[in-house]
Amino acid sequence: MKVGMISEPGKLVLYLELEEDDRPAPTDKYQIGKRIITTIFPEDFDPEDIHPDLLGLSCILICEPFIGTRITLPKPVSKHFYEGHKKVTSRYTIANVDEKLKPRKIDSDYVPGLAFSGGVDSTAALSVMPHNTVPVFLDRPLNGRSMYNKDAAYNSCNEVSRLGYNMNIIQCDLEYARKPVGFPVDVANSVPAILMADYLRLDSIAFGTIMESSYGLGHKNYRDYPNGNHYTHLGGMFESAGIPFNLPVAGISEIGTSIIVEKSPIGFIAQSCMRGIWKSPCQNCWKCFRKLILDAAIEDENMDNDTITRLFNNKEAMRFVSGIPIKHENVLTWATNKLKIDNELFSLLKKRVRGDTHSFPWMNKWFPDSEIVLHEKYGDEIKHNIARYLETMTEEECEYLREWSMEDMINSEQTALDRDNLVSNMKDHIKSHQ
Numbered sequence: 001m002k003v004g005m006i007s008e009p010g011k012l013v014l015y016l017e018l019e020e021d022d023r024p025a026p027t028d029k030y031q032i033g034k035r036i037i038t039t040i041f042p043e044d045f046d047p048e049d050i051h052p053d054l055l056g057l058s059c060i061l062i063c064e065p066f067i068g069t070r071i072t073l074p075k076p077v078s079k080h081f082y083e084g085h086k087k088v089t090s091r092y093t094i095a096n097v098d099e100k101l102k103p104r105k106i107d108s109d110y111v112p113g114l115a116f117s118g119g120v121d122s123t124a125a126l127s128v129m130p131h132n133t134v135p136v137f138l139d140r141p142l143n144g145r146s147m148y149n150k151d152a153a154y155n156s157c158n159e160v161s162r163l164g165y166n167m168n169i170i171q172c173d174l175e176y177a178r179k180p181v182g183f184p185v186d187v188a189n190s191v192p193a194i195l196m197a198d199y200l201r202l203d204s205i206a207f208g209t210i211m212e213s214s215y216g217l218g219h220k221n222y223r224d225y226p227n228g229n230h231y232t233h234l235g236g237m238f239e240s241a242g243i244p245f246n247l248p249v250a251g252i253s254e255i256g257t258s259i260i261v262e263k264s265p266i267g268f269i270a271q272s273c274m275r276g277i278w279k280s281p282c283q284n285c286w287k288c289f290r291k292l293i294l295d296a297a298i299e300d301e302n303m304d305n306d307t308i309t310r311l312f313n314n315k316e317a318m319r320f321v322s323g324i325p326i327k328h329e330n331v332l333t334w335a336t337n338k339l340k341i342d343n344e345l346f347s348l349l350k351k352r353v354r355g356d357t358h359s360f361p362w363m364n365k366w367f368p369d370s371e372i373v374l375h376e377k378y379g380d381e382i383k384h385n386i387a388r389y390l391e392t393m394t395e396e397e398c399e400y401l402r403e404w405s406m407e408d409m410i411n412s413e414q415t416a417l418d419r420d421n422l423v424s425n426m427k428d429h430i431k432s433h434q
């Protein structure tokens with residue numbers, strides 16, 4: 001892979017050029033898409049000033065899945081980044097190094113950055129981070145076919161700015177480098193923040209990565225995240241580029257981030273639905289389905305029959321609940337267990353996700369092992385802020401998490417029966433409400 005660049009003040013264009021041993025279709029799920037990636041910055045920002053290591057890291061995040069055995073970056077990187085990258089990457093190497101280039105320098109008065117999306121998880125992250133945190137929103141230019149509605153995200157950003165944060169909205173089309181559209185590497189949503197790290201004086205970059213994605217909660221088995229591939233490989237690259245990871249909500253489940261957003265003074269800006277407009281979620285997608293149930297459980301409110309009827313009249317949710325396990329099933333178990341609702345569909349869902357027999361009382365608490373993935377400079381402040389909203393798991397509760405496994409449930413015939421029962425009833429329900 002070769003990446004070239006052309007820039008002018010306020011604009012950077014990257015060109016991806018495939019070489020013979022590259023992988024234009026790394027899996028049967030996706031392939032390389034657009035090969036010209038444009039980022040628009042404030043006018044007074046000259047992309048020529050970007051440290052080559054930050055530029056190199058950004059290019060890698062855009063094209064890593066498609067790289068064969070080596071990548072040539074637009075500018076040679078420092079030996080420090082080259083070595084650091086090599087230590088955590090076995091599949092390919094960086095082709096161009098400048099032995100004389102000094103690594104990126106961070107001053108003591110630099111501030112924390114956050115890859116901000118306007119959703120619940122990144123709002124929870126912002127809620128527990130220092131007040132001088134700089135949120136950066138990657139603004140994907142839309143093409144005609146998308147169902148994604150940016151109204152809510154723009155409003156969230158405007159509120160964040162109004163609350164006094166140095167909020168940055170940066171247009172970047174890197175998600176089109178992949179077909180179907182999406183981030184080639186999950187943390188590529190931080191590319192605008194990385195490119196602007198010196199301009200914004202950032203010493204680290206935070207993500208709204210929650211415990212489901214880090215430690216594998218709600219997945220088949222617990223994952224020792226700090227020693228796993230994601231943290232060592234990607235975290236290692238960020239560290240050697242001089243912009244280390246900071247994962248303030250990695251020890252918090254989706255239940256916990258929803259509680260934080262519920263209680264925090266800035267929580268009102270969060271919206272999880274990508275389709276509805278500001279303060280008016282679509283009520284028709286999988287995120288809306290999960291959120292309605294979870295919020296009712298958090299607020300200890302029961303749902304009336306009209307709400308339940310509307311809740312289950314959701315085709316996308318029907319598709320998701322037919323999975324085994326269901327994506328973020330743990331959240332549904334915790335929430336349905338708390339809710340006492342006399343309704344057949346709700347009871348079928350509750351039975352399918354084991355909310356009738358499992359309560360998981362530790363799942364709304366903070367996992368203290370995750371302290372290790374907080375940036376050292378901000379660790380104490382973040383822990384202190386988390387404690388304002390959530391209890392900390394006891395050692396016994398930590399052990400429940402470390403022993404997390406859904407294998408028995410996944411392999412049980414009863415689960416498949418419960419699923420079939422739920423899905424066929426939901427299908428009839430949707431049909432009768434068309």
Ligand SMILES: [Zn+2]
Pocket residue numbers: 273274275276281282283284285286287288
């Ligand atoms: Zn929705």
